[in-house]
Amino acid sequence: MDRRKFLSNMSAATVASIAGHATLSEKADALEEAMSLELDKRIATPWMCSIDPTPEEVAGDTRPWYQHDDPRLPEMPAAPTLRDFFKLRFAPASHVLQSARYARINGMDEKVVLACLLHDICVSNLIRTDHGYWCAQMIRPYVDEEIAWAIEAHQALRFFPDESVGYEYPEAYIRFFGADYKPEPYIVQAYEQAKNHKWYMTGRLITLNDLYSFEEGVEVDVDDFEDIIGRHFRQPKEGLGFDGSPVAHMWRSIIWPNNFL
Numbered sequence: 001m002d003r004r005k006f007l008s009n010m011s012a013a014t015v016a017s018i019a020g021h022a023t024l025s026e027k028a029d030a031l032e033e034a035m036s037l038e039l040d041k042r043i044a045t046p047w048m049c050s051i052d053p054t055p056e057e058v059a060g061d062t063r064p065w066y067q068h069d070d071p072r073l074p075e076m077p078a079a080p081t082l083r084d085f086f087k088l089r090f091a092p093a094s095h096v097l098q099s100a101r102y103a104r105i106n107g108m109d110e111k112v113v114l115a116c117l118l119h120d121i122c123v124s125n126l127i128r129t130d131h132g133y134w135c136a137q138m139i140r141p142y143v144d145e146e147i148a149w150a151i152e153a154h155q156a157l158r159f160f161p162d163e164s165v166g167y168e169y170p171e172a173y174i175r176f177f178g179a180d181y182k183p184e185p186y187i188v189q190a191y192e193q194a195k196n197h198k199w200y201m202t203g204r205l206i207t208l209n210d211l212y213s214f215e216e217g218v219e220v221d222v223d224d225f226e227d228i229i230g231r232h233f234r235q236p237k238e239g240l241g242f243d244g245s246p247v248a249h250m251w252r253s254i255i256w257p258n259n260f261l
């Protein structure tokens with residue numbers, strides 16, 4: 001572990017716990033323990049499966065863990081809508097909002113605009129790895145299958161250029177993953193299947209409108225897409241997370257990301 005990086009990124013709670021020890025040797029032990037916990041968290045355990053006791057305590061609240069009532073998060077309505085998730089959990093959600101805006105400016109079909117709006121919603125809010133599959137699963141009960149299919153396909157399509165629409169391998173991926181990175185065989189296989197599929201172009205258009213850099217000064221609000229959401233997203237009346245669908249738990253995990261169990 002890069003000690004310097006670790007020290008500069010330590011949470012306030014970790015700093016306080018180390019500083020709370022009286023002697024230098026106790027402080028050193030506490031630092032060692034914090035680093036080992038951090039290592040476990042980063043390498044051995046997916047972060048979403050492991051919670052810390054309330055890392056930033058709220059004055060007057062002495063509960064060691066927050067269960068269903070986390071005062072650090074905005075309260076969600078009893079029957080939350082997609083808009084509520086955007087406003088209260090996903091915000092600022094600039095990437096998906098700007099991608100959807102771009103798709104609309106480019107004159108895309110409403111289904112493509114909605115697909116762009118939803119294509120990465122789990123990344124900052126639930127899970128990053130295999131995000132195309134997770135995002136597609138989250139929304140599948142509420143949209144046309146074409147939209148869910150396209151979002152799932154974008155996981156693989158991002159890695160493969162398509163000159164017919166001017167899509168190139170993202171320059172950012174060369175920086176992120178190295179120039180010699182090759183997608184895993186399951187991604188190659190998914191691409192091979194997707195490219196002959198009748199909805200290929202819907203998935204491809206997600207990648208084409210997927211913005212890798214943000215436009216400065218462009219403010220996009222989810223309410224700009226109210227009409228498209230209204231026409232193409234079947235909002236359950238019980239609220240997302242409470243409709244008994246096979247994916248309800250995924251939405252609940254976003255409502256209460258810090259539940260003890």
Ligand SMILES: [Fe+2]
Pocket residue numbers: 119120131132154
């Ligand atoms: Fe994505």
Ligand SMILES: [Fe+2]
Pocket residue numbers: 095099119120210211
């Ligand atoms: Fe994206």
